[in-house]
Amino acid sequence: EVQLVESGGGLVQPGGSLRLSCAASGFTFSNYWMYWVRQAPGKGLEWVSSVNSVGGTTYYADSVKGRFTISRDNAKNTVYLQMNSLKSEDTALYYCASMVAGRGYYVMDYWGKGTLVTISS
Secondary structure, eight states, rough: OOEEEEEEOEEEEETEEEEEEEEEESSGGGEEEEEEEEEOSSSOOEEEEEEEETTTOOOEOTTTTTEEEEEETTTEEEEEEEESOOOOOOOOGEEEEEETTSSOOOSSSSSSSOOHHHHEO
16 A cells, blocks of 8 residues: 655744655655645645655755755655745645656656645744
């Protein structure tokens, strides 16, 4: 059974920090790019960050660049998102997703159910 289980969400004040985790199982984690995607209230999905299968290449949306850091630990089958200097605009449901490496087209293979991040004073 394939599973992606996000954790670490919660309520934090503006300027604060939070670390999200996504634990994967049921597939060969080291063969997949990992993604964080979020959905703010009333809005569509927004790509946040990506990391390649071995962790050497990362990408970030302009809205989070310099504040968020994606990383992965393939020995633990886990991907992380360290979020610093949080803003109210970061409030969203954060999803972990995966895409097999080397396929040549952009489609997520697996999705988690999300973890809610709320930034409020």
